[in-house]
Amino acid sequence: MPNLLRFFLFCLLAAIAGAAWAEAGTACPPVAVQPTPEAVQAGMRNARDHGFLWRISRDGRTSYLYGTLHVAKPEWMYPGPEVMQALREADTVALELDMLNPDIRGRLAAGMAALPNAPLPEHLTKRLRKQADAVCVPYETLAALTPELQIVTLTVMTARWEGLDASYGIDSVLAGIGHGAKKNVVSLETPEAQLKMLEMEDAQESIATVQDGLAELETGGARKLLKRIAQVWASADYAAMARYGEWCDCLNTQTEREMMKRMLDDRNPGLAAGIDDIHADGKQVFAAVGSLHMFGPFGLPALMAKRGYRVERVDLHPR
Numbered sequence: 001m002p003n004l005l006r007f008f009l010f011c012l013l014a015a016i017a018g019a020a021w022a023e024a025g026t027a028c029p030p031v032a033v034q035p036t037p038e039a040v041q042a043g044m045r046n047a048r049d050h051g052f053l054w055r056i057s058r059d060g061r062t063s064y065l066y067g068t069l070h071v072a073k074p075e076w077m078y079p080g081p082e083v084m085q086a087l088r089e090a091d092t093v094a095l096e097l098d099m100l101n102p103d104i105r106g107r108l109a110a111g112m113a114a115l116p117n118a119p120l121p122e123h124l125t126k127r128l129r130k131q132a133d134a135v136c137v138p139y140e141t142l143a144a145l146t147p148e149l150q151i152v153t154l155t156v157m158t159a160r161w162e163g164l165d166a167s168y169g170i171d172s173v174l175a176g177i178g179h180g181a182k183k184n185v186v187s188l189e190t191p192e193a194q195l196k197m198l199e200m201e202d203a204q205e206s207i208a209t210v211q212d213g214l215a216e217l218e219t220g221g222a223r224k225l226l227k228r229i230a231q232v233w234a235s236a237d238y239a240a241m242a243r244y245g246e247w248c249d250c251l252n253t254q255t256e257r258e259m260m261k262r263m264l265d266d267r268n269p270g271l272a273a274g275i276d277d278i279h280a281d282g283k284q285v286f287a288a289v290g291s292l293h294m295f296g297p298f299g300l301p302a303l304m305a306k307r308g309y310r311v312e313r314v315d316l317h318p319r
Helices: 003-013 037-045 081-089 102-114 122-134 147-162 170-180 191-198 203-219 221-234 238-242 254-265 268-280 300-306
Strands: 052-058 061-068 092-095 184-187 285-290 310-314
Touching (some): 052 081, 052 300, 061 081, 061 300, 081 285, 092 268, 122 203, 147 203, 147 221, 203 221, 268 300
């Protein structure tokens, strides 16, 4: 599977990719720790801005676009001053999926369970088991997932070696803040549409996906890519993220380029339409989606400009 596809599968499912962990030992990656109320207060008080923010204005109202990271370090998950101010101004928080909504979680879980699950050749199962052992995940907790989702889950767990965890994902924190502040929190996509995008055409494509994914896990390529993306996001490096295609090693073939279109360009018009509908209904929107949806001629800032919005980049300065 191309690096880009693995990354997007990972992003789409990171918030729910759960597995029972063996008791952590010195050879296991660190497990997320639920912050205490005191830690949350300190985190909010000391928060710094990260990520990518745009102000969009039309019809006398201002909304915001915010590029997120679906896995993060604990110190990153609290909105900094600029991001928090934008969030305060909005009355609606719009996410790809609101994973705090029980209906969304249930539909996503049911859809994942209904995906075709073709058996793998034994040699691939052995390699998957070895990768599960490497991150202290009992393979039996993965076996019910489709092969592609097993790769996704292992990638999520591998990121923990870098201190990155879906439990600290920015989208979920924003959803929590939105619900806690009694704002309207909405999903711009449906679980069914996202899962449809993940379906492999046949068993052979599924096997090829697993082979490529295992190769990246075994060589450390997946972990390296996630670390680089996280660093770019944390430093709010707009220029580096705009050049993603130059350093991701993920656009080398026609298949990879088509997958980029499928995962980004084909979804972005629907995301833009959803944001526009909410804003046109008299609302001020804080729209938070994965950062790669924000860049390029088909990114959300460009699409909103085409819809008649004044679009201004807000330069964030992490300290």
